[in-house]
Amino acid sequence: MSVYSGLTDPAARPNILCDLRSDTVTRPDAAMRRAMAAAEVGDDVYGDDPEVNLLQAELAAMLGKEAGLFVPSGTQGNLVAIMCHCGRGDEVIVGADYHVFHDEAAGASVLAGVALHPLPLTATGGLAPDAIRRALRPDDPHYPVSRLLSLENTVGGRAIPLDDMRASAAAAREAGLAVHLDGARFFNAITALGCPATDLAGLADTVSVCLSKGLGAPVGSVLAGPAGLIDRARRHRKILGGGMRQAGVLAAAGRHALRHHVAGLAADHARARTFADALAALGAGRVRCETNMVFFTPADGANAHLRKRLSERGLLIGGGSGEIRMVLHRDIDDAGLAHAIAAFRAHYGG
Ligand SMILES: Cc1ncc(COP(=O)(O)O)c(C=O)c1O
Structure with missing residues (x-):
């Protein structure tokens, strides 16, 4: 599976509550769309x-x-x-x-x-x-x-x-x-x-x-x-x-x-840090945090299983079999972050 994997089932999109695959998934908000229209x-x-x-x-x-x-x-x-x-x-x-x-x-x-x-x-x-x-x-x-x-x-x-x-x-x-x-x-x-x-x-x-x-x-x-x-x-x-x-x-x-939107990047970095700390507390693998990105290596190596279970909970994460990349971005607010943390806790029983 490529690190850059798309949604295999487009019908699943309405159930996606939190997409951490990349900051490229951000969608123009209403104010940006107004600027584009004008x-x-x-x-x-x-x-x-x-x-x-x-x-x-x-x-x-x-x-x-x-x-x-x-x-x-x-x-x-x-x-x-x-x-x-x-x-x-x-x-x-x-x-x-x-x-x-x-x-x-x-x-x-x-x-x-x-x-x-x-x-x-x-x-x-x-x-x-x-x-x-x-x-x-x-x-x-x-x-x-x-x-x-x-x-x-x-x-x-x-x-x-x-x-x-x-x-x-x-x-x-x-x-x-x-x-x-x-x-x-x-x-x-x-x-x-x-x-x-x-x-x-x-x-x-x-x-x-x-x-x-x-x-x-x-x-x-x-x-x-x-x-x-x-x-x-x-x-x-x-x-x-x-x-x-x-x-x-x-x-x-x-x-x-x-x-x-430049000023908001600091908030993405802060949320990445909060997310990384929450993942580290689960003790389920190695975690590192860099600016708006969090990297998680599951200790059990069951990346595909984790990815599937999290997507069933509306959370999309990066692909690959080693470090899994998760990127915080402006479409993930505090509620989205809480959802991501809850999905991981539910999976690992934390
Ligand atoms: C460091 C870096 N350079 C260049 C690019 C290429 O950008 P684009 O996807 O717009 O071609 C990317 C895309 O993720 C990137 O991460």
Whole structure:
């Protein structure tokens, strides 16, 4: 069973009271839908959509970057960034567990002719400067050309300390590499780190931020970076089929999320901590908590059985046979959290 498993029985949806599979399951609330309905739109491929233009400019300004580009997904944001920084035969140094390497179907290699060079993560989820230096290719026709370091924060929910990120970026820059940050959960990271957005974003040349995860928008990411690079990114987005027309209805959801949903991420983190503590008290397995994510490894290894029983109680959890991921998000309020805890207690007799 994939870690990313869908509802096998769609008829079961009305009985789902609490969906912890991911923060991507969040649905636009009434206020966001009103913002979407009210959006003034135009053809964004012509650059005519006012909402898209505002979203791009606003998020770029928040990150301290010159320009932004609205793209349909985080995967496309990362790929477009790689296509801007690298040509065919170039290489990206990346974490072996990072989404770009592990979960994007090797798109950089398949579509852009770019090699990915995975490194093991450090204990904090970052990339060790020495490992980056060792991964750099000598100037030799046998090798691809080291061109880009691709970082990520948060990583599996972990907020990597700024000093670690800074040291990794410095090792890359000393060798003339550019730095990209996959900030799918950028705002979770800065919430946990307690730093301004520009402190984290400033470590990278380009940053991709997802609006469709904990921020609760239905679709979309923004790639932010230098104006000239973002001009080129527009062509790559077009090549990848990511040019959208009256995308303002989606951008309006993103703008609404940036204005109204960032502050709520701290509550998701706090609920994750409460949930993790309640699970730990059951003594039924190993528990760890990172920002808005809780990971549970059942001591009895009966993951599939647990998943089935919890779904019968209206609770959906992540897939897989090892650590089970559960993600707190804005569609889980205190009542939802209480339901999740009660379902686990009922299962384990706690
Ligand atoms: C760290 C990270 N990067 C990128 C992505 C890709 O985002 P999308 O699903 O919008 O393509 C995800 C998705 O979960 C992610 O967790």
